[in-house]
Amino acid sequence: MITNHHEQHFGLPPFDFPRHGAEIPAALPDPVSVAWRIVVDSYDSEESWPEAFARFRGAVDIGRVRALVVGSWSDPYENGPQDVIETLCSVREEMPELRSLFLGDISSEECEISWIIQGSVAPLLEAFPRLTEFIVRGGTSLDFAPVRHESLRKLVIESGGLPREVVRGVAESDFPSLECLDLWLGTAEYGGDAELSHLAPILAGTRLPALWALSLRNSQIQDEIAAATAMAPVVARLKVLDMSMGTLGNEGAAALLSGQPLTHLKVLDLNHNYLSEEMRDRLRKALEPAGVELDLDGDDVEEDDEDDEVWRYVAVSE
Structure with a gap:
């Protein structure tokens, strides 16, 4: 099983964007200095992943983000990340500097690796032609x-x-x-x-x-x-x-x-x-x-x- 999240992405330390209900600090890291991890609760989440990304988009200059980590989405053991993929593809023009993308940085406590429902990931590569690093976790329903x-x-x-x-x-x-x-x-x-x-x-x-x-x-x-x-x-x-x-x-x-x-x-x-x-x-x-x-x-x-x-x-x- 995988018990921990990755400690580094694209040579950058991960930074968890505040979850639903948490206060967003006035001073966030420089957009290029960290790998931004966006996650919602695996079970009974009060916020969808696209809603969490919308808050992130409103607080951070996503045009300068180089590394993005998609943590758990809502009920990943039942639902694939189609809304996550569609959300990211919709902002392709707004994220010209994105070089690293990790879809599914989910620990076993959140969802066992073979329980993670994945989806069709090729659209992400097509949407971000300047990506140099792409990581996917989970093989169930992966296309x-x-x-x-x-x-x-x-x-x-x-x-x-x-x-x-x-x-x-x-x-x-x-x-x-x-x-x-x-x-x-x-x-x-x-x-x-x-x-x-x-x-x-x-x-x-x-x-x-x-x-x-x-x-x-x-x-x-x-x-x-x-x-x-x-x-x-x-x-x-x-x-x-x-x-x-x-x-x-x-x-x-x-x-x-x-x-x-x-x-x-x-x-x-x-x-x-x-x-x-x-x-x-x-x-x-x-x-x-x-x-x-x-x-x-x-x-x-x-x-x-x-x-x-x-x-x-x-x-x-x-």
Whole structure:
């Protein structure tokens, strides 16, 4: 589960705009100095998110805002953010400096990640062509139609289960400037039904010429992803490769070691894994002398053995 909100957005500290009923300070931060977080109560909210944004719009020069964080909207476990998306699209001309947008910075206390109802997010990318960072949390009812975006450099989709249609939409999009792609694929139990075939265009790298950081993580098929990645053309130009938070075992790690060289990487993140100590030693000996920063933390991860069947778990599901 996700218990905390992000501590930084676009290199800026978050600032919660006062909620309904709270006094708005006379001296608010400079619009460019913080990531503005607008949130309403998840349960029985007395104010809708568009109403909260209207108050924000009246108090802050939104023309200078660079980073915007959409926290919880009203009853996100029942309602998608369509009114949020429509509200933001309606002010596209008023927010020419917006560079970072996070849709769904919602903690587990407000709504579990796999309970968050999402919506069609491509209109946001179309409305804000100068965005360089876009983050979405929640995979239920998420729709990501293929889109071309010239400026986007970082795309993150956090979920306990990412539908194959979303992965396909991302893979079929044209992002010529995208440097960092981070997908939390999740489990089938929570809608994560993407297969290796849906990741193929990403691993080929043909639509992502600027990519240098790739995260395909939190997956129940982490071994399969590792095996496919071991021979993927995109890896040769990566600096960061992240297959953390999933069910990676010795089979996947061995595939990585037997594939193309990884000594050019600056970071290989495999934390939350099911690796033996012998396999961890093999990885360290193969990569650390070359200067690869290797994260193998997995000491608190254990397999469940029930009825002679071994169960592994991703880090974030419900």
